[in-house]
Amino acid sequence: MSLDIRNLHKNFAGQVALDRINLRIEASEFVCLLGPSGCGKTTLLRCIAGLLAPDRGEIRLAGRDLAAVPARERGFGIVFQSYSLFPHMTVAENIGYGLRIRGAESSRIAARVRELLDTVKLASYAERYPGQLSGGQQQRVAIARALAVDPQLLLLDEPLSALDARVRDELRGELRDVQRSLGIPTLMVTHDQDEAMVLADRIVCMNRGLIEQVGPPEELYARPRTRFVADFMGHGNLLSVDWLQDAAPWLLDTRPAGISDAGAVCLRPEHVGLQCDALGEGQVTDFTFMGNFKRVQLDWKGRNLLAEVPARTRFERGDRVRVDIDARDCAWVEA
């Protein structure tokens, strides 16, 4: 069962929310939709769910066009950030709601609810009302409710972002386990790149309604193709062509065809080699202790450079250092 999105467009009162979206989600794949606030993640998710009609383009599930299929007949599961549980229904009634609508027998519903309550570790909370649960527990119930109907696709819109850090980590792991064991293709929206890297088989990085890059987490991190992705996926140094010409011309040889002079090299800070050297061209201007590593600010050939070194490396402000850069660690990004 795979989902195929072709050339999707959506405007809100003339303002572009989705632009030329092409995406394929394979069976049992976990895809994260990553991007800054307002980039159209929720809009895309709602289009897929059928809660919003796209202006152009098509969405196919296992080859079947969904355009004429209303949301309630798509058989998907959806989880929102919060507020989506039915407040006057107990936890058990919430989870069983989808099955009740489908007219399932009450004994079957009860069995399924019990099974799911175990899955989300809320077995003893069946008779509580959502108002009597913590935020994390409510999200567990929402996930169970979405899973109850054996959805063909699971859609998650920032299901963890309203939770505090510890609960979020815990639920993140559980979500991944459940998705793996059930093998349901899943699309999750998030604006937290750590979360996307932990959970996703593939990350879709969006910006201003456009998909900038799609790929496995390692690829987006190590080989970003645009400045935006390079920036969004973590710390880095963006070295412009102009500067490289004076300071590190040997890196220019690696420039692939098609990257213009406005392009740049993305160099992750952990790939900047530092060696204490009284004759070195770099000078430490500042550093921050981060626990398992140190983040170092350097002055190097007229620009500021960010590096990360093991925590035990000793530096003082003003120390001179030699800087080593391996061309293989560099990724060229478009403007």
Next chain:
Amino acid sequence: MSAGFALPASRLPRLASAMDDRWLLNACLWLPLAALLLFFVMPMGFIAWRSFMQEAGGIGLANYAALLDTPGVWRATRNSLAVGASTTLVTLLLGFVFAYGLERTCMPGRRFVSLSLTLPMLAPSLVLGLGLIFILGRNGIVGKVFGFRPEIYGFHGLVIANVLYALPQAVMILRAALRGADARQYDAAEVLGATPWRQFRDITLPGMRYGLLSAAFVVFTITITDFGNAVVIGGDYTVLATEIYNQVSGQMRFGIGAVVGLLLLLPAALSVWIERVAAQRQAGSGADGAQAPVPQPHRLRDGIYAIVCVGLSTLIVAVVAIVVVAGFIRLWPYRLDLTLRHYDITVSGGYASLWTALWVSLLAATLGVALLFLMAFAVRRLTGWPQRLATLLCALPVGVPGLVLGLSYVFAFNQPQLPWGVLYGSAFLLAMCNLMHYYTQGYVTMMTGVRGVPVQLEEAVGVLGGGVLQLLRDVYLPAVRVTLWSVAAFLFMRSMVTLSAVIFLITPMLSMAAVTVMRLDEAGFTAQAAAFSTCIMAVVGSVALLMHVLTTRAAARG
């Protein structure tokens, strides 16, 4: 969303310097608390006491027994229940249509509809009865034009007038209930496969359970304790409100009055209790960050709602407008030339009562704002049993219908031998009575304003060495300025139009405007009654308009 458990209101850190002027803080609590005890708790005590005080002397249940063989009261009770139940049913149905139309459809004319719903609040309730009579009564326009005279005096007229009067309040409660739902609940249900009808049944209706119940009790209470319409359009159809008035003011049977007054507390008390339960239930679902469902256009549905709502709104506007118009007509509906002579009112005390009402309303607004502000401030700053007692007492007045409050004032203050008996027949007492009548609503608004004052600001004053006085002057007063004005306007407007409480307290020397309208109508001077009502509506309407301008300005300034 934060955890669903209701947390106790966080205690504010005590300021170092506040210790020195704690007496000032305590004074802030005890002054309004004393007023509440004297003008609310004590009269309620008196009414309870009087219900046991037998006319033959001694203490006992004779009054309760006497009730059983007072046929007038029984007939009035039956009638009141019939009117109350019918009004409640019709109002809930219409109120639901209005609320749903305003909140969940894209029907055209929404501004007109919500504007028209404010009209009945700006006038004494009996204006609606008056308007109905001008349209459908013996000398109504319908009778003259079509020669068709429906029996409007009595049950039907009462129900219609009460529905029009209670509708805005029902719509307000039901709209709030509809706003409590979240769009994502509907989205989730949709994706789970629920049809629109199922979503209505499984999300919308259950979400409104408490709203509907609370609206039902509010409407029922308003209806069975409303005085004005019963007199104006009730005809021979006696209801509880008028019957009690006759028993107490006419036949001096105070014991019976006290018993019925106590019984009338029941439905109102129930409604208050339901509202509390509902508030607790809603606390769990979290209010901030919720997204109200955004209605999508739907031709057929929007059209149907527009026809019903705009049609009914037009009726409301027409009923009120006809009163204004009739005040300028020489002889409604036979000689339709314009005249101002009905404004030359000399009977029933003339305009004296309008000035009294203005004075009493100003007094109620000023005293009310001062007392409520001190109360809200003290309740927020203090802890301990006096604070808890105050919180509890502030919530009670809303459960006491005006009729019962007025009765209790008769029992408590029409006592020349007691020290507070001197207050009887004074404008001050009328003002306090009106203040207590609307105390809880004012307190809730005030509390909302006071809660908006940032704790950091208070702490800053404390750290800079300021005490209670500085805190009041430099932090609270500026921050709640708009709230103060809106509470004052609310008290003033209600005080101008209310009838059911003050009817027991007026004397030949001291009457209120709404009472005069009723007297004029009783005496057959309907055109003068209309003219007088128009004056009241002009005053109240101007204040409402002024308040609207003031609040929109303040909102624009941020």
